Amino acid sequence: MTDHAQLHKQLLDRMTTGGSLRTEPWKRAAEAVPRHAFLGGGYFRRVAGSTPTAWESVREGDSGWLDGCYSDESLVTQIAGTVVPEDIRGQITREPTSSSTLPSLVLRMLEDLQVEDGHQVLEIGTGTGYSTAVLCARLGAGNVTSIEYDPWVSSQARAALGHLGTYPTLVTGDGLTGHGAGAPYDRVIATCGVRAVPPAWIEQTRTGGQILATVGGWLGSSELARLTVHEDGTASGPLLGGAVNFMLARSQQPPPLGLLPNLDDGKERPTVIGSDILANWTTRFVVQLAVPGAQRLTLERDGRTEDVLVDTETGSWAAVYEDEGQWLVRQDGPAPLWDTVEEHFGRWRHAGAPALEEFTVTVTAEGQTIRW
Incomplete structure (x- = not known):
């Protein structure tokens, strides 16, 4: 057994034991997709003890690169919107803008998506393409559409998927507007955070279909929500818990604070x-x-x-x-x-300080509400 095959098996075993990988169809799909195939461009590793947080690049062939690929960790693949691992010699302290999500969360979300054979799925946020590949292994590439905002990230994912012989519909554009040409979808899954579920996702999901998305905000707390689309064009459903956190969609990032007010006033x-x-x-x-x-x-x-x-x-x-x-x-x-x-x-x-799993998200033409 090759090094990557052994590491892959160990990762699958950890995800199964941990409960994120639960059913045979998704186990087979995860087995079919080697994560290192989507990290050939390297990734960034946090510099221990750095303040502010600094990052250093880890490239293919570097010591620890393959082990990192099969760690159950999110791996930063882009910083400051344009900087990739091959650009850096030394350290960088800017903010991450793209990453490969930890596999246990990817598989937990795919399990929570509750897909059935033949379902058409729209994925918001292609990223490296790893989760896209797992979706394709489960449903077939013809049933998967994935949209990525960043053209460079999208091109890298397309190349990695093609190298594995996997050809879903890949779109470069604003994921918040969805992809109407492929609608209606049975499922929509988002691997970026949103402050509110966009109307386009609801409009492009068939009645009875589901949307799985992380709803959060500018204070940095977010939760996974699973919404069912209703005949009247609204959608509602519970938070699923687990403190799920994704980078907010770029268009929903907070504006610069600018000049602070005089904090001695008031x-x-x-x-x-x-x-x-x-x-x-x-x-x-x-x-x-x-x-x-x-x-x-x-x-x-x-x-x-x-x-x-x-x-x-x-x-x-x-x-x-x-x-x-x-x-x-x-x-x-x-x-x-x-x-x-x-x-x-x-x-x-x-009200008794209800847990977040007791909250319900409702999206109507008037906007989104979250209530316990």
Whole structure:
């Protein structure tokens, strides 16, 4: 058995034991797709202990490259929108913009997609092409359409898929608009995060079909949602839990904060809800629902740590900090952010602090709501 075959088998065994790979059809599909075939251009490895986070490239043939390909980890393949591993000698500290998702999450989502033989599937976010290849191995390439925003990423995926003799319909464009030419689809699956499920996905999914997407926001908490499309053109369904996190679609990334407001202005008062709720995945998700336009930054000011929420559209802001065992908030702007957080968070806690799996996502012509 070759090195990559042995590593591949070990990865499949780990995913089966861990519960992400659950059924025989998907096991056979995963067995048919070697992950290293989609990482020939290398990937970036986080530099241990770096602040801010730095990345170094790992190329095919480098020590550890093959082991990394078959690790159950997300592997960054592009940084700052254009930088790829072969461009770097040394380290880079910019933000990742494309990656190969950890295989256990890929297979968990494919299992959760609840496909049946013959289903037509639209994949939003081709990425390296690995998940596309697994879909093709399960359903046949003729039943798979995949759309990728980045032309370079799309071309690399096309080449890798072609090398394996796999030829789905590949589209370069804005995944948020879907691909109407191939509609209707039985299933839509997104490997990028969205703030709200786009109407086009619902319009292009047949009645009774399903959409599997990660819904999140600018505070960095997100969850996998599975929506069923109804006859009236709406869609609804539960959050599935598990703290699933993907990079937001590029057009839904937060705007630059720009010049910060004067944080010494505003009105200060005690608050019974401290900024420690922003450190927990579930409570941060609840906060994010309350103030979807807010971004967070942490500052050291006057010898204390302040968590600051800023809404660039309205100009509202709130700074929350602890002083001698008491939480205080100072805020300003047309919409007092922390007042909104307190009201929404208080209702959630009064309801018994339901788990995220008890939340329901509903998308109508008026927009998206998420309620417990």
